[in-house]
Amino acid sequence: MRPPERPGCRSSGGTKVGGLTPSFTYDARDNLFTPTRGAFVEAVVGVFSPALGGDHDFQRVQLTAMQFVPLVRTLYLGVRRGRRGDLRRRALLSAAIHQPARRADHAGEEMAQIETELRWQFWKRFSVVGFAGVGGVWNDFERFHNTRTIPTGGFGFRYELARRYGIHMGFDIAFGPDNTAVYVQVGSAWARP
Numbered sequence: 001m002r003p004p005e006r007p008g009c010r011s012s013g014g015t016k017v018g019g020l021t022p023s024f025t026y027d028a029r030d031n032l033f034t035p036t037r038g039a040f041v042e043a044v045v046g047v048f049s050p051a052l053g054g055d056h057d058f059q060r061v062q063l064t065a066m067q068f069v070p071l072v073r074t075l076y077l078g079v080r081r082g083r084r085g086d087l088r089r090r091a092l093l094s095a096a097i098h099q100p101a102r103r104a105d106h107a108g109e110e111m112a113q114i115e116t117e118l119r120w121q122f123w124k125r126f127s128v129v130g131f132a133g134v135g136g137v138w139n140d141f142e143r144f145h146n147t148r149t150i151p152t153g154g155f156g157f158r159y160e161l162a163r164r165y166g167i168h169m170g171f172d173i174a175f176g177p178d179n180t181a182v183y184v185q186v187g188s189a190w191a192r193p
Helices: none
Strands: 023-027 038-048 058-072 075-086 110-123 126-140 145-162 167-175 180-186
Touching: 126 167, 145 180
Parallel strands: none
Antiparallel strands: 023 038, 038 058, 058 075, 075 110, 110 126, 126 145, 145 167, 167 180
16 A cells, blocks of 8 residues: 555555554444434544555544434434544645535645535435535645645435435535536435544
């Protein structure tokens, strides 16, 4: 595995990455596939070092938090926040919120995002989804400083495929600052944070 390169830098050979990534996960969602209530929190701290088999010393942190709230019987709100960063400024992260913007100019060593989703179960097994979010990426390299905020949004349609398991399937149309994307979605877009 090779760590991402800094912009403008070329790697002359392979790099070994060795480390430990302990994590803490709390999951109280009522359903793994399409939650309607509950919370999810996950914290991951990665420590990489030559003592653990790698070529470089660096650390990575990641925090993800989600909350799902039923507003009324057929209307559900979800909010997701995330934060990632490399404490030693050695890796690049891309803003990967529920949106199509994934170009190199959306990369940075630190990332934060917040997204909200509203799902309306309007008739029997059919529902519509609206979502909006904003992600920020930034870095503070010695030779240049870069900050980028990326707003996104979109809507989707769902059909409850398996009522017993709460599995919904459908599609989303997402709009970013540079382009539009269509996703086929099985379960929640946040099923795996």
